[in-house]
Amino acid sequence: MGFGQFLAAPEIKLKLITYRDVFQDSAKESSRFGEEYEKLSAVIRLDPKDISKLAIKEGDTVFVKNGSGKVIVKAMKSGYEEPHPGIAYMVNGPWSNALVPDDTGGTGVPKFKDIEATVQSAKGGKVTGILDIF
């Protein structure tokens, strides 16, 4: 699938924060190649305003990319009461790690919880499979 076909959809810049989730973690214990793990990991949680800006519906797939990598994941509302436009959340896992920059300033610690990325509708594109992240 070429990248050009996504150009028309609105694109927004976001700050990504990663977090842990017990359901996703349990799914990993059972099988990290399983459907459940993908379903719970390949998700970006957005503010409803950002969902409108992207001209998508909850549950649609989006392209998340930056200089380090790109993945297609499902867009969901975060469900937080407090609005957080411009900030999105992804559970810690191979999909979020595809976007963590290698720039550490020599400290040995990547910025797992402070990632800049752009998000855009994937127009029905399929979620990136775990073995296709490479």
Add this chain to the structure above:
Amino acid sequence: MVVCLSNNYYVCTGCALLCDDIEVELEGSSLVKVHSACRKGVARMKGCETPLECAVNGKSTDTDTAIKEAARILSNAENPLIFGHGNSSSQAQRKAIAIARKTGAYLDDTSSFCQGPIIEAILQGKLRTCTLDEVKDRADVIVFWGADPSSSHPRHMSRYSYFPRGKERQRGWEEDRTAICIDVRKSDTAEICGNNGTYIIPPGEDAEFMDALVSGLSNKVPKTSFDFDKKRILELTNILKKAKFGVIFAGLGLVYSLKDLEPLFALMDKLNSVSSFHLIPMVGQYNMRGSNHNIFEETGYVNRVKFGTEVLHGPEYSVVEALKEKAVDAALIIGSDPLSSLPLSVARYLTEIPLITIDPCQTLTSSKSDVTIPCALAGVESGGTAIRMDGVEVEMKKIIETDRLSDEEILTRILEAL
């Protein structure tokens, strides 16, 4: 036949809480039911659906051949990397250190990009700490900072930190304990702490919030560049001041947002001049703290070392920098999946060098490995000791027999074959 092993308690290795009250039911030699563990623990103890196969270059083989090939790769490498350790018993970790010493390897663990600095500070006596049992019995003010135990350590709050009635906390959490959550988002733990107990701060501003708390505790006006409600900060500092036995649980959110630990040291010093506060790191993998203790005992550092004529230490010997700089030329990964847990931009290099994985289960890393050696599942198929997040040593018992060797045995045999 179902045999219920009541009064036989086992240890869960799902996280560094190492819950030691687990009961199981066996059918023949397989574990069919796990009682008292959380969802994650049950999944861990029942084992994965995709066990690792013993293979060299993608072809199934016997353990002896795979061990020989692993030893060959490590002896041929000039600068091998030995990484993982958080999901190994302390006995296996000591063998891994011995292999690193013998091969002049880079040795690092997951704490290198999470709780390492905090555990180092605790081992060096720079941060006051306590045990989870003391928290259960005595803590009245409990601060979860950048930590979400409801999601990461599901039984943390019910076994130790909030809900239990401990010796000096007989009236229960409603009256006897105050739980505070400081985070960048309203986590599941924040829901439990309630609106009054939850402090949502902007990402990356933890150091400034710590400074504001120090000001509040020193009876100065607590200012923040993000204009956090001063009244609320003063409410919080009042609670902290009155604590008889306070504890901060430091999560990854806190660790990642601090450039160095100075603001945390300053806050802990101030807290201990007005009340009594302890800190416990929210360690993830079940024996990551053990790895830090063992490497510290052997080298004086908790992680990020390179063996040679002398032991070198520093960020340049961290797994992240070593891979980024392509400084290593082979890797042995034990009980860890760096291709999942490290930034892909960094971890991708692992697929370019000879790679050995020891794990009970298939992982992304094993799928790219030249040599894969399955090991027994610790706490279920093999025993040993591990160190809980608060530094307490816990003994794990074997529950069921398996043909698979323990990681300790595999590492011992690799060491012998070198």
